[in-house]
Amino acid sequence: MSHLPSVRSAEALKDAPPPGAFLRWDRRAGEQSSARLVWTAFRRSPLALAGLVIVAAFVGIAVLAPVLAIQNPLAQDLNRRLLAPSETHPFGLDSLGRDVLSRVVYGARISVVSGVSVVTAAIFFGTTAGTAAGWHGGWWDEALMRLTDMFLAFPPLVLAMAISAILRPSLTNALIAIAITSWPSYARLARAQTLAIRPRNYIEAAKAQGARDLAIVLRHLIPNAIAPLFVQATLDIGGIILTAAGLAFIGFGAQPPTPEWGLLVSEGRSFLMDQWWIATFPAVAILLLVLGFNLLGDGVRDVLDPRLRKVG
Amino acid sequence: MTLLQYLVRRAGLTAFVIFGITLVTFVLTHVVPADPVVSYLGDHAPQDLVVTARHQLGLDRPLPAQYGIYLRQLVRGNLGISIMDNRPVSADLRQYLPATVELATAAMVVAIAIGVPAGIASAVYKDAWPDHVARIFALAGTSLPIFYLALLLLGVLYVRLGVLPGPGQLGIYTTPPQPVTGMVVVDALLTGDWLALRDALQHLILPAAVLGYYQTGLITRMTRGSLLEVLRQDYVRTARAKGVSERGVVLRHALRNALLPTVTVVGLAFGGLLSGAVLTETIFAWPGIGRYATNSVTNVDIPAVLGVTLVIAVIYSVANLAVDVLYAYLDPQIRYT
Numbered sequence: 206m207s208h209l210p211s212v213r214s215a216e217a218l219k220d221a222p223p224p225g226a227f228l229r230w231d232r233r234a235g236e237q238s239s240a241r242l243v244w245t246a247f248r249r250s251p252l253a254l255a256g257l258v259i260v261a262a263f264v265g266i267a268v269l270a271p272v273l274a275i276q277n278p279l280a281q282d283l284n285r286r287l288l289a290p291s292e293t294h295p296f297g298l299d300s301l302g303r304d305v306l307s308r309v310v311y312g313a314r315i316s317v318v319s320g321v322s323v324v325t326a327a328i329f330f331g332t333t334a335g336t337a338a339g340w341h342g343g344w345w346d347e348a349l350m351r352l353t354d355m356f357l358a359f360p361p362l363v364l365a366m367a368i369s370a371i372l373r374p375s376l377t378n379a380l381i382a383i384a385i386t387s388w389p390s391y392a393r394l395a396r397a398q399t400l401a402i403r404p405r406n407y408i409e410a411a412k413a414q415g416a417r418d419l420a421i422v423l424r425h426l427i428p429n430a431i432a433p434l435f436v437q438a439t440l441d442i443g444g445i446i447l448t449a450a451g452l453a454f455i456g457f458g459a460q461p462p463t464p465e466w467g468l469l470v471s472e473g474r475s476f477l478m479d480q481w482w483i484a485t486f487p488a489v490a491i492l493l494l495v496l497g498f499n500l501l502g503d504g505v506r507d508v509l510d511p512r513l514r515k516v517g
Numbered sequence: 518m519t520l521l522q523y524l525v526r527r528a529g530l531t532a533f534v535i536f537g538i539t540l541v542t543f544v545l546t547h548v549v550p551a552d553p554v555v556s557y558l559g560d561h562a563p564q565d566l567v568v569t570a571r572h573q574l575g576l577d578r579p580l581p582a583q584y585g586i587y588l589r590q591l592v593r594g595n596l597g598i599s600i601m602d603n604r605p606v607s608a609d610l611r612q613y614l615p616a617t618v619e620l621a622t623a624a625m626v627v628a629i630a631i632g633v634p635a636g637i638a639s640a641v642y643k644d645a646w647p648d649h650v651a652r653i654f655a656l657a658g659t660s661l662p663i664f665y666l667a668l669l670l671l672g673v674l675y676v677r678l679g680v681l682p683g684p685g686q687l688g689i690y691t692t693p694p695q696p697v698t699g700m701v702v703v704d705a706l707l708t709g710d711w712l713a714l715r716d717a718l719q720h721l722i723l724p725a726a727v728l729g730y731y732q733t734g735l736i737t738r739m740t741r742g743s744l745l746e747v748l749r750q751d752y753v754r755t756a757r758a759k760g761v762s763e764r765g766v767v768l769r770h771a772l773r774n775a776l777l778p779t780v781t782v783v784g785l786a787f788g789g790l791l792s793g794a795v796l797t798e799t800i801f802a803w804p805g806i807g808r809y810a811t812n813s814v815t816n817v818d819i820p821a822v823l824g825v826t827l828v829i830a831v832i833y834s835v836a837n838l839a840v841d842v843l844y845a846y847l848d849p850q851i852r853y854t
Contacts, residue, residue, distance in 0.1 A: 352537075359826070359829075371819065470665050485665075495661075
């Protein structure tokens with residue numbers, strides 16, 4: 206795994222830097238090996254590479270949305286409603302005469318940003334709670350871990366519905382709700398990592414040099430502990446995007462006229478059999494982006510988890 | 518640790534988690550901007566009536582005391598009165614839960630019936646075409662938005678081709694069977710009502726297939742992975758060396774051990790199944806707690822929303838407990854870690 210101490214053999218010990226340089230050396234070497242591992246993964250697994258390409262393409266679409274969209278995604282033209290795909294409108298027009306391609310392109314922004322912001326929040330709160338639990342141990346550990354048990358008991362979609370009933374349905378509230386159910390698994394990972402790393406030499410060395418706890422955790426522990434959390438994030442992000450889209454579909458996530466993919470499918474549902482393009486293009490976009498993240502996540506995990514790598 | 522000790526410890530943890538769930542739903546009730554008294558009595562209720570109602574509902578007591586009242590009511594099975602239909606939420610849930618159990622069970626049967634054989638084929642023919650087909654099928658299952666799949670299948674098979682019935686549990690001309698369990702298929706079977714059984718099964722196919730597809734993906738991937746790992750163990754090589762047929766090696770020696778992780782996935786998939794049930798039931802007009810949840814959120818029926826959230830979270834926790842205990846029973850190593 207990426208966070209293994211860089212001293213792997215007597216061979217490596219020969220080239221070890223002087224003790225004073227221990228801290229930097231350790232971390233840098235860890236990063237290098239992790240980058241190398243990821244690269245081997247992509248070279249060996251065409252599916253993982255395909256995932257990376259798909260995700261990169263959607264990030265590109267999200268960034269370039271204003272350039273790629275044919276027209277304002279909210280602009281209506283009731284005289285041309287339900288028009289089939291054509292050269293000027295490759296994805297056709299919806300029931301209010303809005304350009305489906307432009308709406309799908311702007312929808313990429315919403316889905317990519319939703320997925321990334323939820324996992325970012327989950328990593329942030331999960332790392333904070335998990336390292337606090339693992340570092341302090343005892344009462345802290347017990348309380349924080351029982352808290353994660355509590356939140357893991359709620360299926361994300363269901364808690365998100367409850368929160369959207371109590372506050373009001375919106376994209377932000379949906380994302381907050383999904384984040385609330387997502388952070389506990391990251392907290393558990395971060396705790397396990399902290400417990401594994403805390404007894405390492407470089408942590409002891411930093412303590413001996415008189416570094417404060419917070420400084421050790423921030424500068425030495427977290428950078429070495431976080432790699433598995435990123436792998437988990439890559440695996441989770443597809444499911445998060447699906448949940449957010451599902452919430453919007455039943456009306457408890459993003460609200461009209463936001464060009465959110467789940468909402469676009471919902472708006473096209475009554476036209477599915479005759480004007481198939483309204484619901485189908487956003488659905489295919491969801492499928493591709495989620496597939497991309499799933500392929501990417503599988504590929505990264507296979508390489509970083511040696512037990513699974515063996516399975517191939 | 519004996520199995521019994523493990524069971525007791527694990528059940529204790531689940532009890533604690535359920536206590537935590539009630540705490541979360543209680544906190545959620547108290548961040549509601551709307552005053553429950555106003556929603557019971559209306560905006561123009563006389564002041565003294567409001568004060569009496571506040572007192573009766575315990576809303577003039579400090580928060581910990583209110584939580585105590587809330588817990589005492591929960592223990593008695595009282596989840597409050599639904600604003601939508603003015604009935605106890607617990608009665609509503611009792612009415613709608615059987616349909617969800619029926620749908621979820623059918624979906625799980627579909628997922629296991631397809632997922633396990635697909636996973637076996639995928640592992641046995643690793644890197645050959647059956648493996649590729651099974652893996653693509655599984656990946657699509659975990660990546661496809663099920664609400665679109667549901668709409669598409671309903672559109673093609675019901676609206677266009679008419680080979681399967683539309684939404685609902687039974688056709689409008691079918692007399693429902695005598696209620697025994699509340700699950701239409703089971704009730705029709707118990708009462709020997711073959712017409713209703715046929716109709717109910719036909720109505721069940723689409724929602725069960727849609728809901729089961731996502732789980733199929735998970736189960737296929739897990740079966741494949743663990744079977745591949747088991748197939749390279751020494752005892753499998755021994756069996757092969759002793760001349761056991763490949764079929765015998767896979768089915769009798771390897772599969773039994775490989776299915777352990779699959780049991781966990783089935784349990785973990787339960788949360789996904791409950792979330793998926795919300796979407797599937799909404800689209801298929803399936804009278805279960807998923808659709809009840811959607812309706813109560815749409816109508817801002819807070820007691821109903823919190824009741825259904827609580828019940829789903831409790832079902833989920835108990836399912837996880839069952840999986841952990843089953844796993845510990847199947848694999849004694851787990852009890853010592």
